[in-house]
Amino acid sequence: MKCVECGATATKMNEEEMPVCSKHSRSKLKSPKCPECGLEMKVRKSKYGVFWGCMAFPMCDGLRKI
Numbered sequence: 664m665k666c667v668e669c670g671a672t673a674t675k676m677n678e679e680e681m682p683v684c685s686k687h688s689r690s691k692l693k694s695p696k697c698p699e700c701g702l703e704m705k706v707r708k709s710k711y712g713v714f715w716g717c718m719a720f721p722m723c724d725g726l727r728k729i
C-alpha cells in the first residue's frame with residue numbers, strides 16, 4: 664500500500680485507517696468540504712466501503728467518494 668499523502672510505501676495506518684508512511688503517520692488527510700453545507704467531512708465506513716461523510720451527519724447527509 665502507498666501513503667495517501669505522498670505516495671511512499673505505507674508502513675502504518677493513521678487514525679482514519681488510511682495507509683500512510685512513517686513521516687505522515689500523524690497527519691490527517693485533508694478533508695474536503697461538504698457539498699451540502701460546507702462543513703468539513705470525516706472518513707466514514709459502511710458495508711459499501713470508505714467514503715467522506717459530513718461532520719454534521721445525521722443532520723446533514725452530504726457524501727463524497729474518497
Ligand SMILES: [Zn+2]
Pocket residue numbers: 666667668669670671683684685686687
Ligand atoms: Zn507520506
Ligand SMILES: [Zn+2]
Pocket residue numbers: 697698699700701702717718719723724725
Ligand atoms: Zn454537510
